[in-house]
Amino acid sequence: MFRLLVEPFRDAYMQRALVEIVVLSALAGVVSVYVLLRRLAFVGDALTHTIFPGIAVAFVAGQSLFVGALVAGLLSALLLTAATRIRGIDHDAALGVLVGAFFSLGVVIVSTQSSYTADLTALLFGRILTVDTAEIVETTGIAVGVLVVLGLTHKELVLRAFDPVTAEAMGYRTLLLDLVVNGLVALVVVAGVRAVGTVLVIALLVVPGAIARLVSERIGPMIVVAVGAAGLCGYLGLAASYEASLNHGVRLGSGSTVVVALTLAFVLTAALATLVRRWRRRPAASRPAIAASA
Amino acid sequence: MRVLDQLSSPLIRRALLEAVLVGALCGAVGVHVLLRRLPFFTLALSHATFPGVVLAGILGVSVYLGGAVAALGLVLAVATIGSTRRLEASTATGVALAGAFALGVLLQSAQSSATRNLAGFLVGDILTVNAGDLAMTALFGLVVVVALAAFHKELVLSAFDAIGARAAGYSASRLDVLVLAIVALTVVTSIRAVGTILSVALLVTPALAARQWTTSIGRMMVLGAAFGAVAGVAGIAASAQWDVAGGSAIALAASGLLAVTVAIQQARSLPRRLGFT
Numbered sequence: 001m002f003r004l005l006v007e008p009f010r011d012a013y014m015q016r017a018l019v020e021i022v023v024l025s026a027l028a029g030v031v032s033v034y035v036l037l038r039r040l041a042f043v044g045d046a047l048t049h050t051i052f053p054g055i056a057v058a059f060v061a062g063q064s065l066f067v068g069a070l071v072a073g074l075l076s077a078l079l080l081t082a083a084t085r086i087r088g089i090d091h092d093a094a095l096g097v098l099v100g101a102f103f104s105l106g107v108v109i110v111s112t113q114s115s116y117t118a119d120l121t122a123l124l125f126g127r128i129l130t131v132d133t134a135e136i137v138e139t140t141g142i143a144v145g146v147l148v149v150l151g152l153t154h155k156e157l158v159l160r161a162f163d164p165v166t167a168e169a170m171g172y173r174t175l176l177l178d179l180v181v182n183g184l185v186a187l188v189v190v191a192g193v194r195a196v197g198t199v200l201v202i203a204l205l206v207v208p209g210a211i212a213r214l215v216s217e218r219i220g221p222m223i224v225v226a227v228g229a230a231g232l233c234g235y236l237g238l239a240a241s242y243e244a245s246l247n248h249g250v251r252l253g254s255g256s257t258v259v260v261a262l263t264l265a266f267v268l269t270a271a272l273a274t275l276v277r278r279w280r281r282r283p284a285a286s287r288p289a290i291a292a293s294a
Numbered sequence: 295m296r297v298l299d300q301l302s303s304p305l306i307r308r309a310l311l312e313a314v315l316v317g318a319l320c321g322a323v324g325v326h327v328l329l330r331r332l333p334f335f336t337l338a339l340s341h342a343t344f345p346g347v348v349l350a351g352i353l354g355v356s357v358y359l360g361g362a363v364a365a366l367g368l369v370l371a372v373a374t375i376g377s378t379r380r381l382e383a384s385t386a387t388g389v390a391l392a393g394a395f396a397l398g399v400l401l402q403s404a405q406s407s408a409t410r411n412l413a414g415f416l417v418g419d420i421l422t423v424n425a426g427d428l429a430m431t432a433l434f435g436l437v438v439v440v441a442l443a444a445f446h447k448e449l450v451l452s453a454f455d456a457i458g459a460r461a462a463g464y465s466a467s468r469l470d471v472l473v474l475a476i477v478a479l480t481v482v483t484s485i486r487a488v489g490t491i492l493s494v495a496l497l498v499t500p501a502l503a504a505r506q507w508t509t510s511i512g513r514m515m516v517l518g519a520a521f522g523a524v525a526g527v528a529g530i531a532a533s534a535q536w537d538v539a540g541g542s543a544i545a546l547a548a549s550g551l552l553a554v555t556v557a558i559q560q561a562r563s564l565p566r567r568l569g570f571t
Contacts, residue, residue, distance in 0.1 A: 036385055041334070042387075045334075045391065049491070090333075092333040093331075095334070096333035100548065100549060101499075103491060103495075104541075104549070107539050108539055108543060111542065199392070199395050202392050206389055206391075206392055207388075207393075209385070213381060252400055253399055255396075256400040259392055260396050262392075263393035263397075270375070
């Protein structure tokens, strides 16, 4: 057990990967609960794709990828918020169009370069094992900023999620609140995409919140469960991919192993939740005395 | 136009034909995707075909077969997760999407020739389309068009008035499955041309452009197919002209068509909005 869970993290690069995963899990775990409440799974996925042209332009121009992703992320959050407000055009359709236009623009830009395939692959699937200290600092900075904004606007965001009409009537600007949420999701994508790739980012934005929702209906506990589940699966996924790659000769990509761990955790939680609900629904007479009196 | 000079090359001719077929098919099916608000599901479907395509590559079987099996798996997974009631449809779709895509990457990374065909699967590789692919596209397209024509009335009725359709004796769940199967088949068909990620662009954008011109579903489908085909030709021409990725150029051309459409509509309604009429 010790060998499986501790030994992989003796190397500095594995430690850095672990720190990055844990910071991202804390960040994305919290945000995923808001994504769930506001049904923003599609927006999150759209943002992972729309950020691509920014990275592509920065890559071709030789500028900082981080800045490119940041600009494209915030711009697309703005466009997405605006697009979901246009009358006569369905939200989902607007998102689909934006995804197609932005992502293909990115591919067209990158395809003018010779190292096309490798770059695309790195962007989509990340390189978490080569994360350096500067990237961890950037991720941590974004995480702190996002968490502070969420702390300040939590009450308004929850009100907007559950009762938009009342929020509007009370004088809150729902457009501004929507912009805040979409901007925060974009920041999470920017923080994660270079290190862990779009695949892991979208998983971190959706699955922890879904797991938490199966366990609790209250927002506080949901946030705790989501962060815990994301962090634990990140840790186990890294350890599993290390073990498989080094000792069993099966090369498992670290980022995707983490996502598969998250998905498995979701399936297990869903199965357990179903069992518990069935147990509770049984008539009192057929339960053991202790359960009936509880 | 470099594409005109290259017309003698069978490579370009096949790519053009494939682009027109896939564009027209996606444009027509896209109208139903919009009617039933399925764009997110389509995106999930396109991501989920990825593990199937990779697995098919590893096992050496048909890419279409692998994609179709994976798409079927996704439909089942979304239905199962969605039936737990505590999670609504978009979350269920998101979970299934992330899991399926990661599975594809994992399968790919376990392969020794890791990044070999990855970009091709993801963003398409239309210039390498062969006669077999073309025949497959034509066959799938024919099946989809026949299904759409045969069930047109039922599909439109159940999209606009699900309760009315049920009252009229149609099985709503069977029609849902039919639509999902049609969309899945279309996504699988377009893998070779535009890849797993960008098929959503062709399934949404031309249809949305068509919807700005007409309210009749039948005309919208014809117009959507025409827009899709035009985007296909324009994309291949742009790809030949500036040497950029073909599948993405097609998706971008579709976006351009939509932008032009919206601009024209805005200009036409300008006098009315300014109070001239």
